[in-house]
Amino acid sequence: MPSPVPQEPGRPSRMRRSLGVKDGVAIAASSTAATTSLGIGMGSLAAYAGRQTPALLLLAFLPVFGIALSYARLNRTEPNCGSGYTWVGRSIGPWSGFLTGWVVLIGSVIFMAYTGAVTGSVVLQFLNKLGLHSLLGLRLDPSSTGISTAVGLVALVLVTVTAITGVRSATRLQMWLLIFEYAVLVAFCGYALYIGDQPFSLSWLNPFEIGSPQALAQGMVIAVFIYWGWDAAFSVNEETRNASDAARGGLIALVAMLGLFLIGAVAFQRVMSTGELIHNGPQALTFLGSSLAPEPWASLPLAALMCSAFASLQSSVIPTARGALAMARDRTLGPVWQRLHPRYGSPAVGTLVIMAMAALLAVLAVGIPKLNDMILTAVNSIGLTVALYYGLTALACAVRFRGSLRDGAVRAVRDVVVPAASALALFGLGGYLVWDYATMSDHFEASPDNGWFMLLLPALFLLLGLATAAWAKWVRRSPYFRTGRGTDADALTLPMDGDAGEPLPHPVEG
DSSP states (O other): OOOOOOOOOOSSSSSSBOHHHHHHHHHHHHOOOOOHHHHHHHHHHHHHGGGGHHOOOOHHHHHEEEEEEHHHHHHHHHOOTTHHHHHHHTTTTTHHHHHHHHHHHHHHHHHHHHHHHHHHHHHHHHHHHHHOOEETTTEOTTTHHHHHHHHHHHHHHHHHHHHHHHHHHHHHHHHHHHHHHHHHHHHHHHHHHOOOOOOOOOGGOGGGGSSHHHHHHHHHHHHHHHTTGGGGGGGGGGBBSSHHHHHHHHHHHHHHHHHHHHHHHHHHHHHHHHHHHHHGGGOOOOOHHHHHHTGGGGGGHHHHHHHHHHHHHHHHHHHHHHHHHHHHTTTSSSSGGGGOOOOTTTOHHHHHHHHHHHHHHHGGGGGBHHHHHHHHHHHHHHHHHHHHHHHHHHHHHHHGGGGGGOOOOOHHHIIIIIHHHHHHHHHHHHHHHHHHHHOSSOOOOOOOOOHHHHHHHHHHHHHOOOOOOOOHHHTTTOOOOHHHOOGGGGSSSSOOGGGTOOOOOOOOOO
């Protein structure tokens, strides 16, 4: 390995290593956003799974946990803030690796766009609770995509500022937000389990009672999407004191999410019928609070949801910018993504670009008049791309460590069998949904019920990704497309504000 390039006096040569396991848990848990997922996702799941929503969440956890074990195994061998982009490129090929990083980038931008609108909707719900229903003649309607988006854009700017000032300060804020929201969530869900008037049935835990294979597949995509975010812990490898801390943080957060989701799903169904869950949609948590307690206590779940939405928005900005940084230092993306703030050591310019992209997409999405329709559209579109990049990363683990098949049953199962099975499960799920979307409609319409529209967005993501990859390979002449190996961040000085245009060294071999 070549010696690092000497750094300029007073300027850090790389991102600062100041994070531990607790920070990884905070980032992963905030990004997964249990309170937000329960608050706005239970209605979407109930639309497909009915009373079997708890079973669906448990079933979706199995391949996701297999993916998480694959991440942890790869991370022990090659810690890199590019995570799947780096690992898939080396084990399967640079084109697959680039698409892995690309769908994470684009999917996260879409997630931030709709999460901004959700955050705005929650803020408006809170204002309505305080008695403020209009301002300057404008009706503050939480179900309006336009009004919610306008408020959400303000929230997006605020969390971007905190993300730029450094991950450490951001995770401290997220940890306090998590403590508050989980305390409220556990208290209300526990009370709902005790006093709910809807009789509990073991059939709620039986996935075979879900109405049809189509409903199961679509519900599984939403459930996988609900778990999405735990891998954010792996995006701050180069700011973590020990790479294993990132893996522990992600796994701890994922297991904790399983417990919270199951308790929350059963609690919601103890209080609400399936029809009530679907009808309330993104305001289901508000309905739960008002059903269980008088004011002002009934507003506590809404306050927790607001904290969760802000934390989720912030924790989405952080890993997305760092994934783009990993791609930029391989010259698969432009140099703007690798400019580090001279004081905070964060990829500040890339963070601002991501915020601008999310804001633009959120404004364009105002064409979908109802927030619930916007959520369903975004979730289904992102769900397919999440299944793709999770599956590719797990497959990369099975390929990378295929030699473990000769090292005994335990290592073979851990390093090859579980990752391969998880990858095949997600590829099968995604393939079935692509076929279902392609055949369910006979015309195009911008609606979450139209299969052609649901396929259009993921198809555009992939085609644009292939075009960008081609530009990186033949115009930028990125060394990544010759070796498939991402740049080892510790082997070079990361460019700062004044050096962003300088050529980067080739990836380190071996």
